[in-house]
Structures are given as C-alpha cells and as structure tokens.
Amino acid sequence: MKLQTKKRLKKNVYKGDTMPPPPPELAEMLAKYHGQPDALITVLEEIQRHYGYLPRHHLEYTARELSFPLSQVFGVATFYNLFQLKPPGRHQIRVCTGTACHVGHSKVILTHLKEKLGINEDETTPDKLFTLQTVACVGACSLAPVMVVNEHTHGRMTTDKSWQAIQPLHDENDVTEVES
Amino acid sequence: MTRSIRIGMSTSDIAAGAEATFRAISTYINRHQLPVEVKQTGSLGVCHREPLVEVDINGHSTLYGPVTPARVTPLLDFHFGTDSRGVSTEWLISQQADRNDYPFLGKQVKVTTQLCGLIDPHSLDDYLAHDGYQAFKQALTMSPAAVIQAIQDSKLRGRGGAGFPTGIKWDLMRKRPISPKYLICNADEGDPGAFMDRAMIEGDPHRLLEGMLIAAYAMGATKGYLYVRAEYPLAVSILHRAIQQASEYGVTGQNILGSGLDFEFVIKEGAGAFVCGEETALMHSIEGKRGMPRMRPPYPAEYGLWGYPSNINNVETLVSVPSIILNGPDWFAKLGTETSGGTKAFALAGTIKKSGLVEVPMGMPLRELIYDIGGGGEAGRTIKAVQLGGPSGGCIPQSLLDTRIDYDDIKTTGAIMGSGGMIVLDETISMVNMAHYFLTFTQDESCGKCLPCRVGTRKMLNILERLVNQEGTQNDLDQLRRLCDTVGRTSLCGLGQTAPNPVLTTMRYFEDEYLAAIGK
Numbered sequence: 001m002k003l004q005t006k007k008r009l010k011k012n013v014y015k016g017d018t019m020p021p022p023p024p025e026l027a028e029m030l031a032k033y034h035g036q037p038d039a040l041i042t043v044l045e046e047i048q049r050h051y052g053y054l055p056r057h058h059l060e061y062t063a064r065e066l067s068f069p070l071s072q073v074f075g076v077a078t079f080y081n082l083f084q085l086k087p088p089g090r091h092q093i094r095v096c097t098g099t100a101c102h103v104g105h106s107k108v109i110l111t112h113l114k115e116k117l118g119i120n121e122d123e124t125t126p127d128k129l130f131t132l133q134t135v136a137c138v139g140a141c142s143l144a145p146v147m148v149v150n151e152h153t154h155g156r157m158t159t160d161k162s163w164q165a166i167q168p169l170h171d172e173n174d175v176t177e178v179e180s
Numbered sequence: 181m182t183r184s185i186r187i188g189m190s191t192s193d194i195a196a197g198a199e200a201t202f203r204a205i206s207t208y209i210n211r212h213q214l215p216v217e218v219k220q221t222g223s224l225g226v227c228h229r230e231p232l233v234e235v236d237i238n239g240h241s242t243l244y245g246p247v248t249p250a251r252v253t254p255l256l257d258f259h260f261g262t263d264s265r266g267v268s269t270e271w272l273i274s275q276q277a278d279r280n281d282y283p284f285l286g287k288q289v290k291v292t293t294q295l296c297g298l299i300d301p302h303s304l305d306d307y308l309a310h311d312g313y314q315a316f317k318q319a320l321t322m323s324p325a326a327v328i329q330a331i332q333d334s335k336l337r338g339r340g341g342a343g344f345p346t347g348i349k350w351d352l353m354r355k356r357p358i359s360p361k362y363l364i365c366n367a368d369e370g371d372p373g374a375f376m377d378r379a380m381i382e383g384d385p386h387r388l389l390e391g392m393l394i395a396a397y398a399m400g401a402t403k404g405y406l407y408v409r410a411e412y413p414l415a416v417s418i419l420h421r422a423i424q425q426a427s428e429y430g431v432t433g434q435n436i437l438g439s440g441l442d443f444e445f446v447i448k449e450g451a452g453a454f455v456c457g458e459e460t461a462l463m464h465s466i467e468g469k470r471g472m473p474r475m476r477p478p479y480p481a482e483y484g485l486w487g488y489p490s491n492i493n494n495v496e497t498l499v500s501v502p503s504i505i506l507n508g509p510d511w512f513a514k515l516g517t518e519t520s521g522g523t524k525a526f527a528l529a530g531t532i533k534k535s536g537l538v539e540v541p542m543g544m545p546l547r548e549l550i551y552d553i554g555g556g557g558e559a560g561r562t563i564k565a566v567q568l569g570g571p572s573g574g575c576i577p578q579s580l581l582d583t584r585i586d587y588d589d590i591k592t593t594g595a596i597m598g599s600g601g602m603i604v605l606d607e608t609i610s611m612v613n614m615a616h617y618f619l620t621f622t623q624d625e626s627c628g629k630c631l632p633c634r635v636g637t638r639k640m641l642n643i644l645e646r647l648v649n650q651e652g653t654q655n656d657l658d659q660l661r662r663l664c665d666t667v668g669r670t671s672l673c674g675l676g677q678t679a680p681n682p683v684l685t686t687m688r689y690f691e692d693e694y695l696a697a698i699g700k
C-alpha cells in the first residue's frame with residue numbers, strides 16, 4: 001500500500017522532467033536519507049550547511065530523489081527561519097533583537113548598520129560581502145546589545161563600535177567605496 | 181597538593197572573551213611548567229562578571245571575574261608564583277568554596293544548575309564523581325508506578341511555562357497500553373531573552389540524559405528525542421558527545437543495566453521557529469513537516485509522534501528529576517510552596533545591575549530576587565516593572581513585586597511564570613514600546629494556520645504602531661482591548677492565546693502611558 005503511493009508520486013514528479021541527475025555531492029547527501037519521511041528538515045539543514053543556502057534546483061532534486069511532493073519541500077524550506085533561499089554574502093552580520101538587547105537599544109544599531117551598508121534586513125550588499133540579519137537572543141544577554149559577525153559575538157555595542165567591528169572585513173576585501 | 185583552575189566556557193563566557201583568557205592561561209602554565217589542571221566548565225551563571233576563572237588550591241577556591249587576558253599573569257603570579265603584591269579586589273568575586281560570600285550566589289538554591297560551572301561537561305567521569313547516574317540506578321530498583329508517585333509527591337510542575345503537574349502527565353502515559361511510546365525533551369527555548377535550558381545543557385548534559393532515562397523507565401518509552409533550538413550549536417555538540425558517552429557507559433541501548441528497559445536518544449535540531457516550542461507543532465517538526473500546531477485534544481499522550489503516545493517535557497523539568505529521586509520527593513516539595521515544589525531558574529537580564537542565570541526556591545518574592553540577588557536597577561535607576569515569560573508573558577509592576585515566585589501567585593497578576601525569562605525594566609523604558617516589541621515578535625512568528633492569530637496579531641500590531649508613533653486615538657485603545665479578547669480566546673494554540681498578555685498587562689498597570697500615547 002505504502003509502496004504504491006510512493007511509486008505514483010515518483011511518476012508524477014518525473015513527468016516531463018528534463019533535469020539531469022543531481023551533482024555527485026548532493027546525490028551523496030540525499031542517498032543517506034532514502035525512505036526516511038522524517039528526514040526532510042535534516043536534509044535541508046545539511047544542504048544549507050554545504051552550500052550556504054538552499055539553491056532552487058537542489059530543492060527540486062531533493063523532492064525528486066526522496067519522493068516528496070515539491071510543494072512539501074518548498075513548504076518546509078519557507079516555513080523555518082533558518083533556511084535561506086538566496087545566496088548569502090561572504091560575511092554574515094546578525095544583530096540580536098532579543099528582549100534584553102531590545103531594552104539595550106539594539107534597534108539603533110540595526111538602523112545604523114542598515115544605513116551604513118545601504119541594505120535592509122535579510123539583504124546582501126551588491127558586492128556580495130555582507131548579509132545583514134537579526135536573531136532573537138544568542139544567550140549573551142548580559143552583554144546587551146549584542147551583534148554576531150560570522151561566528152564571533154561582540155557585546156556592549158554602540159553604533160560606532162558596531163561599524164568598527166565590520167570595517168576590517170570591509171578593508172580586508174580591498175573595497176574602496178567605503179563611506180564614512 | 182592539588183591545584184586546578186576552572187574557566188567558564190559556555191556560550192555567554194565565550195561571548196565575553198573567555199577563549200582569549202583560556203589561551204593566556206594555557207600559555208602561562210606551559211611557560212612556567214606548572215602542574216595545574218585547567219578545566220573548562222559550563223556557566224556558573226554570574227554572567228555580569230564573565231569571563232570567570234576559579235583557582236582551586238587544596239579545596240580552597242577563589243573566584244575571579246572578569247578576567248581579561250591582561251589580568252591572567254598578575255592573577256596566576258599571585259597564586260602560583262612568588263609575586264605577593266596581590267590582585268585587585270575589583271576582580272575578586274568570592275573566596276569561599278560554596279561562594280556564598282557573594283550575595284548574587286549566596287541567596288540562590290541550586291538544584292538543576294548545581295554542577296554548572298563546576299564540572300567539565302565533556303567529562304562523564306566528572307559527572308559520575310558527583311553521584312552521576314545514581315538516581316537512575318536507584319529508580320531501576322523502584323517500580324515505574326513508584327517513580328511516578330515520587331514525582332507527584334515532589335509537586336514538580338512543568339517548567340516549560342504552563343506548569344502542568346509532571347507526575348500526572350507521566351501517569352497518563354504509563355497507563356496507555358500502546359507501544360512504542362516516545363519521550364520528547366523540549367529544548368527549543370523560544371523566548372527571545374532566556375537561556376536557562378541552554379546553560380543546563382552546556383554545563384551539565386548528563387543530568388538531562390539521566391532525567392530522561394528515569395522518565396523513560398517510568399513511562400515505558402523506548403525512544404527519546406531532544407529537540408534543540410537551531411541557534412545552540414555548542415549545546416548540540418555537547419549533547420552528541422554526552423549521548424556517545426552514555427552509550428559507552430551502558431545506560432542506553434537494549435536491556436539497560438539488566439532492567440529490561442530499551443532506550444535510545446535522538447537529537448533533532450530545530451530550524452528556527454518560535455511556534456515549534458508548542459508541543460503539537462514540535463511533533464510535526466520532528467516528523468519533518470512544517471511546524472504547525474493542531475487542535476488539542478487529542479493530547480500527545482493519546483496521539484503523539486506518528487500517532488503513538490508521546491510525552492513532552494521541558495529541559496528544566498527533566499533536569500529536576502534526578503535530584504528528586506536521590507534526595508526524596510519531600511525534600512524537593514519542601515524547597516517550594518504548597519502547590520509548586522522545588523526551584524526555578526531564571527535568566528535575569530535587562531536594566532539590572534547583576535544579570536545572569538539564577539536559581540531560587542519557589543516561593544521567594546520577586547523583590548528579593550531582583551534587589552538582593554540582582555542588586556537592583558542598573559546605574560541606580562528605579563525599577564518600573566519586571567517582564568516574565570517573554571512574548572507569552574506579561575509585566576509585573578514595582579508595586580506587585582512582593583508576589584511570590586509560584587505558578588498560581590504569578591497568574592493572579594495577569595502575567596505568567598513562563599519558562600524563565602526575566603527582564604527588568606527601569607523608568608527609561610516605555611511600556612507601550614515593550615508591548616509593541618513583543619507583538620512584533622509574535623506577529624512575525626505566527627504560523628498563519630488560524631485566522632485569529634494570523635490576522636488578529638497583525639491588527640493589534642498596526643494599532644500599537646500608531647500608539648508608538650503618538651498617532652493613536654481613543655478608538656484604537658478600545659479596539660485593541662477587543663482584539664486582545666478575541667485573539668486570546670479563539671486562537672488555535674498557545675502562541676495566539678497568550679499573545680495578548682504583554683498588551684493586557686501593560687494596559688492594566690500602565691494605562692497612563694497608553695493615554696499619553698493618544699495625547700490624553
């Protein structure tokens with residue numbers, strides 16, 4: 001009974017399907033999870049860890065190879081905050097907007113960085129260097145307001161200090177159009 | 181002579197710069213070839229003084245903080261070198277083995293966090309040296325019904341927020357004749373400003389595993405899921421290691437310690453959705469689906485993971501269990517009040533002098549926690565209110581700070597105990613702004629399944645936006661009240677049902693601020 005449903009799904013997905021086989025590293029990742037209907041989130045987490053985001057084609061491959069309806073894969077990928085459908089910049093800046101940081105005026109820092117970088121939340125600078133995001137509490141509430149750059153947590157931020165924390169990354173990449 | 185140094189390496193320590201301090205200590209010890217053991221521990225909870233370093237010589241311990249890399253040399257010179265100039269008292273926190281001479285710690289009663297900051301979370305031997313897995317072994321000599329009776333007698337109530345008596349929940353599960361049964365540990369910790377669960381996992385992971393094993397034995401569960409919040413990579417890696425160790429020690433697998441109990445642990449990493457803390461949504465998420473809640477009943481004990489009986493408990497609830505078995509239910513019950521036994525951990529933050537992780541007995545008045553432990557308002561400012569329970573909770577004004585920490589007492593104020601987030605707010609903070617902040621969060625996290633929550637929170641937020649911008653009218657206030665009522669009563673799950681709480685409590689206690697916002 002179960003088998004039948006699976007087969008039917010598979011056929012539907014393949015109908016008119018012109019996609020070539022998945023790239024080998026992806027095929028390897030997916031192969032581990034064949035026949036595990038509860039593994040979808042885990043698979044997507046693994047894909048995102050590898051590629052930095054969830055490329056659209058890879059979602060389609062996931063659906064096809066693991067016999068999930070594409071709608072379900074897409075539904076899960078868009079439901080959870082963790083998943084990103086756009087490629088991120090080289091450096092990730094996350095401003096904490098948890099309660100303690102909010103009370104510590106993290107919003108001012110977020111606004112400052114938005115202006116300085118010229119992007120909004122969840123956007124990447126045109127030079128693909130920085131992605132600006134928010135996070136709800138990273139557990140360093142005593143150091144509020146807090147900002148995380150890549151994996152490094154910076155505490156007791158001020159607008160100036162927040163920019164200073166990013167500046168070296170900017171310069172390191174030899175970008176000249178720094179506004180100051 | 182035994183000499184050791186303990187350094188806190190939890191997420192919050194690391195954020196405060198503990199890694200650099202650790203490197204400085206290692207360099208010093210290597211250079212001077214000192215026979216000193218350096219132990220990396222979890223968080224002691226004294227977050228306002230991190231990075232923390234404790235020097236232990238023959239059982240005499242001295243706790244210092246904040247220890248920046250520059251302070252390492254004078255400090256170690258003082259203890260291990262010939263330099264007797266002494267160290268600045270400014271860095272000194274405590275000179276007693278029990279650390280009770282520091283008021284922040286002296287007034288606390290540590291049960292669930294008793295080993296956090298003392299033992300190496302990566303070491304099973306450390307845990308075993310402190311009665312590790314003794315409670316589980318003792319539980320195996322009791323009947324499952326007796327274990328559950330002990331939990332009921334201890335008056336342990338669910339620490340996830342709702343405060344449902346844990347023993348009753350376990351008993352329902354035990355009586356279900358269907359197998360397999362699943363046990364789920366809720367480590368999603370969604371409240372944006374709370375980190376008790378994380379600190380417990382990072383500081384003493386085996387205590388959680390032991391609590392789960394006892395629960396599994398009592399209920400006859402064969403698989404235990406640990407659903408851990410996505411933002412906690414360190415906690416996840418510590419748990420993986422602990423599970424590996426537990427399996428080598430022989431407390432997972434088939435026929436554990438000859439008791440006939442089969443049990444295995446599975447870690448599931450969340451993917452960042454507040455609503456997944458809700459139990460039915462959490463189960464959907466474990467099943468690999470969108471984490472949307474469903475109607476209850478049926479409760480998880482009747483229809484849980486893949487339709488099988490399941491029991492969901494918060495981290496702190498499960499971490500309390502080993503102590504109850506070891507020290508007896510009466511001891512635990514007596515720590516607390518008539519209706520809530522034991523202790524409660526809080527993540528104390530906001531505009532408070534001494535922030536950090538605190539654990540106090542149930543029944544302690546909030547005032548005592550905030551002033552005697554927390555030291556009162558930051559920079560000497562007056563405290564206006566305390567916000568409990570994050571976006572599902574509410575605020576308690578200064579005038580009601582004598583309320584006891586107890587599920588029922590706190591409920592009478594309109595707030596809830598919550599899972600342990602405690603944010604202190606001083607006079608500089610606008611309460612309308614706080615209500616707006618929490619509503620922004622719940623509105624953003626609403627999963628959109630039911631209409632009252634999806635549309636209602638949006639409408640409430642629109643009004644609050646107008647109020648924050650001083651553009652509101654009296655009509656807005658009336659409508660906001662009506663919306664709170666509707667959303668609270670008709671939403672599908674706890675997220676929507678509790679979303680109005682921050683608005684309702686601020687309206688109740690700080691009406692003048694709302695009136696000022698509409699120009700009255």
Ligand SMILES: Cc1cc2nc3c(=O)[nH]c(=O)nc-3n(C[C@H](O)[C@H](O)[C@H](O)COP(=O)(O)O)c2cc1C
Nearest residue numbers: 338339340366369370457458459493494497674675
């Ligand atoms: C929106 C929402 C979020 C929740 N988040 C959490 C959470 O982060 N951690 C938690 O332990 N319980 C959370 N809960 C409560 C759980 O649904 C559940 O009651 C709890 O895990 C039961 O465990 P306990 O009896 O040990 O408290 C949340 C509930 C709701 C409605």
Ligand code: FES
Nearest residue numbers: 096098101138140
């Ligand atoms: S609220 Fe920002 S770190 Fe906790």
